[in-house]
Amino acid sequence: MSREVCNGPAAAPDAGRRGGGLILPLLAVTVFFVGATEFMLSSMLAPLAAAFDTTPAGAAWLISGYAVAYAIAAPVFGWLSDRVDRGRLLLTGLLLFALDGLAIVLAPTLGVAVALRIFGGIASAILIPTAFALIAEVIPHHRQAGAMGLVMLGMTAGIAFGPAMAGIATDLIGWAAPFVITAAGCAAAFVIGQRWLPGRASAMPRRAGGAGWSWLRNPSILRPLVAKGAWNGTGVAAFLLSGEVLRLRYGFGPAAVGVTVAAFGLGLGLGNLAAGRLRRLFGREELVLVLVTLVLALAVTLFMAWSLPLWAALLCLAAWGAALGTGAPAATVVLATRAGPDKGMVLAVAETLNNVAILAAVPLATVRLAETGPAGAMVVLAAGLGLGLVLTLADLRRR
Numbered sequence: 001m002s003r004e005v006c007n008g009p010a011a012a013p014d015a016g017r018r019g020g021g022l023i024l025p026l027l028a029v030t031v032f033f034v035g036a037t038e039f040m041l042s043s044m045l046a047p048l049a050a051a052f053d054t055t056p057a058g059a060a061w062l063i064s065g066y067a068v069a070y071a072i073a074a075p076v077f078g079w080l081s082d083r084v085d086r087g088r089l090l091l092t093g094l095l096l097f098a099l100d101g102l103a104i105v106l107a108p109t110l111g112v113a114v115a116l117r118i119f120g121g122i123a124s125a126i127l128i129p130t131a132f133a134l135i136a137e138v139i140p141h142h143r144q145a146g147a148m149g150l151v152m153l154g155m156t157a158g159i160a161f162g163p164a165m166a167g168i169a170t171d172l173i174g175w176a177a178p179f180v181i182t183a184a185g186c187a188a189a190f191v192i193g194q195r196w197l198p199g200r201a202s203a204m205p206r207r208a209g210g211a212g213w214s215w216l217r218n219p220s221i222l223r224p225l226v227a228k229g230a231w232n233g234t235g236v237a238a239f240l241l242s243g244e245v246l247r248l249r250y251g252f253g254p255a256a257v258g259v260t261v262a263a264f265g266l267g268l269g270l271g272n273l274a275a276g277r278l279r280r281l282f283g284r285e286e287l288v289l290v291l292v293t294l295v296l297a298l299a300v301t302l303f304m305a306w307s308l309p310l311w312a313a314l315l316c317l318a319a320w321g322a323a324l325g326t327g328a329p330a331a332t333v334v335l336a337t338r339a340g341p342d343k344g345m346v347l348a349v350a351e352t353l354n355n356v357a358i359l360a361a362v363p364l365a366t367v368r369l370a371e372t373g374p375a376g377a378m379v380v381l382a383a384g385l386g387l388g389l390v391l392t393l394a395d396l397r398r399r
Contacts, residue, residue, distance in 0.1 A: 146276020233357020271325020
């Protein structure tokens with residue numbers, strides 16, 4: 001295997017300098033609005049149901065349509081991003097995302113709104129993989145983990161504050177306000193990005209016979225790809241169940257659950273910020289990933305399988321969030337580096353695998369949680385966490 005295939009092309013320093021100091025903040029703002037838009041509907045289902053004359057369960061199709069569209073479309077646009085100017089593709093995604101937010105405000109029926117959310121999911125499938133592939137393209141390798149962590153901090157902030165922002169805006173103004181706010185933010189990022197996003201001076205080098213699918217036969221890519229989908233997707237799925245676990249064990253209401261799960265968000269943000277420091281400390285992303293999967297498996301297992309004192313449960317949530325916050329940028333750097341010219345598609349497939357793991361684990365674990373309690377749900381979650389840990393250790397031994 002050639003050095004280029006293993007390590008990918010060197011980052012383009014001229015492209016990195018063209019954006020001055022604004023490339024990473026701009027990408028962080030971009031993924032912030034994607035994260036906020038994806039999660040803000042959780043606090044808006046009742047107002048949306050009233051606006052479209054349906055039930056909250058019917059309004060939930062606005063969430064499902066977006067998620068399914070994202071999972072299906074991400075590999076397509078990842079493939080495309082390896083063949084066109086990533087900066088221009090990102091700008092296109094921002095513009096489409098902004099237009100989608102404004103269009104939903106004008107939707108006359110729930111069916112039209114769901115169709116528009118599907119369109120929004122497609123637009124977000126352009127933005128996320130392209131943003132991280134762009135970082136791998138213009139940032140030197142030794143700085144990529146820190147850069148990925150800083151940009152993912154934008155996503156973390158969107159996930160953490162999006163529902164609160166949407167709830168406040170809905171109460172003060174109306175259900176349309178959060179969509180207008182996120183659309184305006186994406187439009188502003190589009191305008192700024194036209195000035196500062198780097199373009200590619202030339203096409204990225206292709207492998208011999210570069211159909212863009214040869215990476216599927218490369219174990220050094222498949223191992224971390226499947227591992228990330230397993231441990232990251234399962235970790236997120238477990239978090240989605242954590243509020244119900246807190247309710248069952250401690251008798252918490254919605255407000256108390258919201259406050260306590262903030263420990264996870266705090267850990268997630270600290271993990272994003274620590275990604276670059278840990279990479280420098282360990283010298284290799286692969287070693288960081290071993291630590292991450294071990295901490296994640298331990299934190300989830302302790303939280304789900306044992307009835308801990310509240311302070312210990314909060315500590316587990318914080319460690320759990322920190323593991324995901326650190327592991328996501330480290331795994332993204334590993335995949336982007338090994339994929340070389342196919343980084344866009346590989347990163348997009350990684351996003352799809354994350355969603356597949358979540359969609360598979362949540363229903364099964366929810367059933368077990370209802371029937372046998374948190375320890376029963378842990379049996380389901382252990383399969384994904386175990387697979388991720390085994391593949392991560394196997395990958396380390398083969399490097």
